Amino acid sequence: MSFPLKVRSVRGNNGGGGGTGTKCGRWNPTVEQLKILTDLFRAGLRTPTTDQIQKISTELSFYGKIESKNVFYWFQNHKARERQKRRKISIDFDHHHQENDYISHHRQPSTRDVFEINEDEEERVIETLQLFPVNSFQESKVDKMRSRVNNQYREYIRETNTTTFLSYSSCGAEMEHPSPLELRLSFL
Amino acid sequence: MSFPLKVRSVRGNNGGGGGTGTKCGRWNPTVEQLKILTDLFRAGLRTPTTDQIQKISTELSFYGKIESKNVFYWFQNHKARERQKRRKISIDFDHHHQENDYISHHRQPSTRDVFEINEDEEERVIETLQLFPVNSFQESKVDKMRSRVNNQYREYIRETNTTTFLSYSSCGAEMEHPSPLELRLSFL
DNA sequence: TGCATATGAATGAACG
DNA sequence: CGTTCATTCATATGCA
Numbered sequence: 005m006s007f008p009l010k011v012r013s014v015r016g017n018n019g020g021g022g023g024t025g026t027k028c029g030r031w032n033p034t035v036e037q038l039k040i041l042t043d044l045f046r047a048g049l050r051t052p053t054t055d056q057i058q059k060i061s062t063e064l065s066f067y068g069k070i071e072s073k074n075v076f077y078w079f080q081n082h083k084a085r086e087r088q089k090r091r092k093i094s095i096d097f098d099h100h101h102q103e104n105d106y107i108s109h110h111r112q113p114s115t116r117d118v119f120e121i122n123e124d125e126e127e128r129v130i131e132t133l134q135l136f137p138v139n140s141f142q143e144s145k146v147d148k149m150r151s152r153v154n155n156q157y158r159e160y161i162r163e164t165n166t167t168t169f170l171s172y173s174s175c176g177a178e179m180e181h182p183s184p185l186e187l188r189l190s191f192l
Numbered sequence: 193m194s195f196p197l198k199v200r201s202v203r204g205n206n207g208g209g210g211g212t213g214t215k216c217g218r219w220n221p222t223v224e225q226l227k228i229l230t231d232l233f234r235a236g237l238r239t240p241t242t243d244q245i246q247k248i249s250t251e252l253s254f255y256g257k258i259e260s261k262n263v264f265y266w267f268q269n270h271k272a273r274e275r276q277k278r279r280k281i282s283i284d285f286d287h288h289h290q291e292n293d294y295i296s297h298h299r300q301p302s303t304r305d306v307f308e309i310n311e312d313e314e315e316r317v318i319e320t321l322q323l324f325p326v327n328s329f330q331e332s333k334v335d336k337m338r339s340r341v342n343n344q345y346r347e348y349i350r351e352t353n354t355t356t357f358l359s360y361s362s363c364g365a366e367m368e369h370p371s372p373l374e375l376r377l378s379f380l
Numbered sequence: 381t382g383c384a385t386a387t388g389a390a391t392g393a394a395c396g
Numbered sequence: 397c398g399t400t401c402a403t404t405c406a407t408a409t410g411c412a
Binding site: 217218219220221261262265266268269270273 | 390391392393394
Binding site: 271 | 397398399402403404
């Protein structure tokens, strides 16, 4: 089903111990966090940059304990699973081989197969996000640089901190929790 | 939470398939292999040369199926992830509560840092390893090779074809499986 | 209760 | 080397 309609039971204890559970096991997003993440994803964000991850993390930290790695993993997983889902579906669709015998022995339940074909269709990945107006004119430049910078300018990078966009005017200091997507996107 | 200390589970059916899994998919280090690799890493080894890779691989093959490329990738990944882990620590301070001054941390995100995953403290990188006396006399050659080696494994492969690095004349062509770290290091 | 599933986390492999 | 992708591991969770 599209995205978790499951309302993670609100474990109230998101304060001290871990926010994810009683014993600080693994992070478990709160509904607010999940909504924001999902919104961002639906808006086209797939592979946030480091700064984006940081900002998202910071923003989400208001709603509960979270680390940037959680945001990182979330996007990685979400993207991967969307891809995987699509892939399986297509295979199942055009190939459609039902090898009954093949499944002879127990297959490991660990392997996730995908079953749901339904999906509230996502927007195609927006190639050039316009979500980040501040960076807009620089973003493409940065993007291009990102991949090749490391070859020759490895040492340089430190200096060429291209990110000269500090325009989170409303980011953080004392922010309400903006509900609207628009507002959320703005802090990036 | 340190980390799960997952003893790579039962996939280990090291018999038929491939030693790494039922389907011989990708390599999965056995605990012994992992320990040796980790030891070497902790001892300061970061970017093994081609022959070192060969020797390590040979050594590890006793404990299970392994190819040299696995060793190559392992070090690449381990090094990269250690770095990104460390890099992240600097900015992922507690941001549970917003600082009023957002610019407090300025650190140039080289490209994409990720996060911190805590882990047992690593030894500092030993600048000049003395662990590998055998190669000492051909230091320069090794140095030259080194830059090529770490580009891509393909290049690494190419390298192995054209290079005359069969220089483990007296260095453990066939060996027992030494357990102690000292012994392990010696075969390099 | 026990399995199926959803998903956080980890890591092998590989790309640019 | 930094980044990204694919697959797997490990849990949490939902349901019958």
